[in-house]
Amino acid sequence: MRFVKTIINTAKLYMAKQQNRPAYFVAGLVLVLLPLFVAPYLRDIITKILIYAIFATSLNLLCGYTGLFSLGHAAYFGVAGYTTGVLMAHYGVESFWIVAPAGVLMAALMAAAFGFVALRGVGTYFLLITLAFGQLIYSVALKWRTVTGGTNGLVNVGYPDLGLPWFTMNALSFYYFVSVILVISFFLLYRLVKSPFGVALQAIRENETRMQSLGYNTWLYKYIIFIVAGLFAGVAGTLFSYHSTILVPSQVGILASTLVMLMVIIGGKRVFWGPTIGAIVIIFVEHYSSLYVPTHWPLILGCFFVVTVMFLRGGISIYLIKLLKRVVSLCIR
Amino acid sequence: MESILPNLLNAITFGFILFLIASGLSVIYGFMGILNLAHGVFYILGAYFGLALNNYGVPFVLASLGAGIIVGIIAMIVERVFLSRLHKQLDEQVLITIGFVYIFTTLARLIWGSEAKLVAAPAIVSGFVNIGDIRYPLYRLVIIAAGLAIAVGLWLLTEKTRAGSIIRAGMDNKEMTMALGMNYGMVASIIFFMGAFVGGAAGFIGLPIIAVHPAIVFDILLLSLIVIVVGGVGRIEGVLLGSMVIGLIDSLGKAYFPDWSYFTIYLAMIIILLVKPRGLLPRSQ
Numbered sequence: 273m274r275f276v277k278t279i280i281n282t283a284k285l286y287m288a289k290q291q292n293r294p295a296y297f298v299a300g301l302v303l304v305l306l307p308l309f310v311a312p313y314l315r316d317i318i319t320k321i322l323i324y325a326i327f328a329t330s331l332n333l334l335c336g337y338t339g340l341f342s343l344g345h346a347a348y349f350g351v352a353g354y355t356t357g358v359l360m361a362h363y364g365v366e367s368f369w370i371v372a373p374a375g376v377l378m379a380a381l382m383a384a385a386f387g388f389v390a391l392r393g394v395g396t397y398f399l400l401i402t403l404a405f406g407q408l409i410y411s412v413a414l415k416w417r418t419v420t421g422g423t424n425g426l427v428n429v430g431y432p433d434l435g436l437p438w439f440t441m442n443a444l445s446f447y448y449f450v451s452v453i454l455v456i457s458f459f460l461l462y463r464l465v466k467s468p469f470g471v472a473l474q475a476i477r478e479n480e481t482r483m484q485s486l487g488y489n490t491w492l493y494k495y496i497i498f499i500v501a502g503l504f505a506g507v508a509g510t511l512f513s514y515h516s517t518i519l520v521p522s523q524v525g526i527l528a529s530t531l532v533m534l535m536v537i538i539g540g541k542r543v544f545w546g547p548t549i550g551a552i553v554i555i556f557v558e559h560y561s562s563l564y565v566p567t568h569w570p571l572i573l574g575c576f577f578v579v580t581v582m583f584l585r586g587g588i589s590i591y592l593i594k595l596l597k598r599v600v601s602l603c604i605r
Numbered sequence: 606m607e608s609i610l611p612n613l614l615n616a617i618t619f620g621f622i623l624f625l626i627a628s629g630l631s632v633i634y635g636f637m638g639i640l641n642l643a644h645g646v647f648y649i650l651g652a653y654f655g656l657a658l659n660n661y662g663v664p665f666v667l668a669s670l671g672a673g674i675i676v677g678i679i680a681m682i683v684e685r686v687f688l689s690r691l692h693k694q695l696d697e698q699v700l701i702t703i704g705f706v707y708i709f710t711t712l713a714r715l716i717w718g719s720e721a722k723l724v725a726a727p728a729i730v731s732g733f734v735n736i737g738d739i740r741y742p743l744y745r746l747v748i749i750a751a752g753l754a755i756a757v758g759l760w761l762l763t764e765k766t767r768a769g770s771i772i773r774a775g776m777d778n779k780e781m782t783m784a785l786g787m788n789y790g791m792v793a794s795i796i797f798f799m800g801a802f803v804g805g806a807a808g809f810i811g812l813p814i815i816a817v818h819p820a821i822v823f824d825i826l827l828l829s830l831i832v833i834v835v836g837g838v839g840r841i842e843g844v845l846l847g848s849m850v851i852g853l854i855d856s857l858g859k860a861y862f863p864d865w866s867y868f869t870i871y872l873a874m875i876i877i878l879l880v881k882p883r884g885l886l887p888r889s890q
Binding site for chain 1: 706711823
């Protein structure tokens with residue numbers, strides 16, 4: 273009986289995978305062909321969206337899968353960004369293979385240090401401590417002027433040098449470079465959340481006491497995922513520092529942390545692709561509102577928060593999935 | 606050794622300013638479980654409303670009370686319309702208060718501009734007093750008195766009154782409390798009003814010392830968060846102790862390690878959390 277059940281389950285899983293395959297194919301095709309059809313300025317915004325998609329998905333590991341609301345996630349993004357920026361602008365280290373690992377490693381180390389303290393608090397206490405740590409990094413970026421440039425920002429960060437003689441980095445190839453890193457990151461993260469480790473995290477979110485009684489060291493699980501989330505925020509931060517060419521403290525402060533949190537909840541924190549949808553929506557709204565009503569952008573952001581929490585609890589990606597399924601079933605019929 | 610006394614006095618007054626800022630947040634967090642990130646907004650709104658009232662010729666004390674009441678009413682509307690529908694959904698409550706931070710901060714900037722504003726202390730208390738052989742501003746002593754008065758008032762409200770015990774019962778079991786005939790919703794609104802009132806009044810009381818502008822919202826929020834993390838939530842004594850500790854560390858840090866002064870309070874917070882994860886005076890469970 274059990275054997276038959278296993279076979280049926282495996283078959284079901286396979287079917288589920290098959291169902292998603294066309295969607296991945298279409299998404300990949302769009303990613304490859306998009307720069308050919310859009311204006312250069314729009315392509316740069318899409319590059320930014322891809323970077324924030326990695327950032328938001330890394331935060332979703334914490335708040336969606338583990339139930340840990342971190343309000344200081346921009347700290348790891350910022351540490352990696354500033355490490356990259358400082359190495360390039362002050363020390364003239366151009367090689368991608370030195371700069372990027374250094375930035376990501378710094379982010380992971382910072383997450384390891386902060387997570388150790390923050391995870392001592394439970395519930396909203398955790399949120400409060402991560403918020404304080406985020407502001408600590410922000411104030412370092414603000415006050416350590418000789419290194420970070422303070423409010424004037426850190427300038428002269430160029431594109432990464434891959435050390436390949438036949439490859440020159442420009443805005444277009446940087447777009448593809450970011451896309452490749454996005455695909456690799458998402459592949460790794462998707463495997464992670466579908467692994468036994470990822471399932472254990474979701475169980476910790478639902479009932480931590482029960483997981484403890486089953487013999488799981490829940491603290492260690494949370495600590496590891498905190499570091500992993502910080503690491504991928506660092507990946508996004510490094511890419512962002514290449515992309516934006518100037519780093520200012522507000523990009524690592526609470527505004528950035530809450531912005532990425534909004535991406536996660538508006539996209540849907542129970543769906544792997546939710547934060548990506550959220551990043552698309554928020555970056556476009558941010559871009560156009562700062563174009564037409566620059567002083568009102570925080571107001572719009574605040575209204576987004578209120579509306580999302582009150583009316584769109586599951587995020588918009590749930591509705592998108594329903595719509596997609598309806599379209600697919602119509603097509604098949 | 607003669608330089609220690611003014612530093613110590615400064616530490617105590619800064620501690621009481623911190624207490625004024627943080628106590629409203631702690632009341633709402635400790636008794637309703639809502640981590641109200643909009644608390645910094647209540648503070649600056651209180652400062653702006655008090656300033657407006659003061660400009661119309663309302664005396665200083667009445668202006669601070671009036672500012673507190675206006676902010677309290679705004680907060681009560683927010684609580685009734687939004688937060689009460691998210692009972693015990695702590696993360697959602699926090700997220701929605703972030704939204705209100707942005708909404709109210711932007712509105713404040715659009716209405717009152719983004720330049721820093723101060724108010725002169727009322728004439729009676731604007732002088733100096735001699736303590737030992739140093740001259741000390743009288744208004745700073747007024748802050749200590751105001752802080753003590755608010756501490757006693759909040760302690761009485763939460764520990765000694767019926768409203769306080771209803772709210773604590775409601776936090777443990779809302780349905781049971783309501784089944785016993787208590788109007789939990791109204792009491793929750795009153796507690797939220799009180800927290801916002803104290804925050805708003807503090808905004809104007811602190812205005813002769815701390816200039817107000819929209820960008821200080823997060824500084825105020827952060828200071829109060831650190832105070833309640835250090836002191837422990839849910840008890841007024843905890844907030845008082847937390848603000849004294851942070852006030853002392855910050856003032857002495859500024860006096861003796863000026864280069865590192867910005868980070869001493871973070872360092873203190875980290876060390877205290879590592880030793881006592883629930884703060885110095887946690888509420889007994």
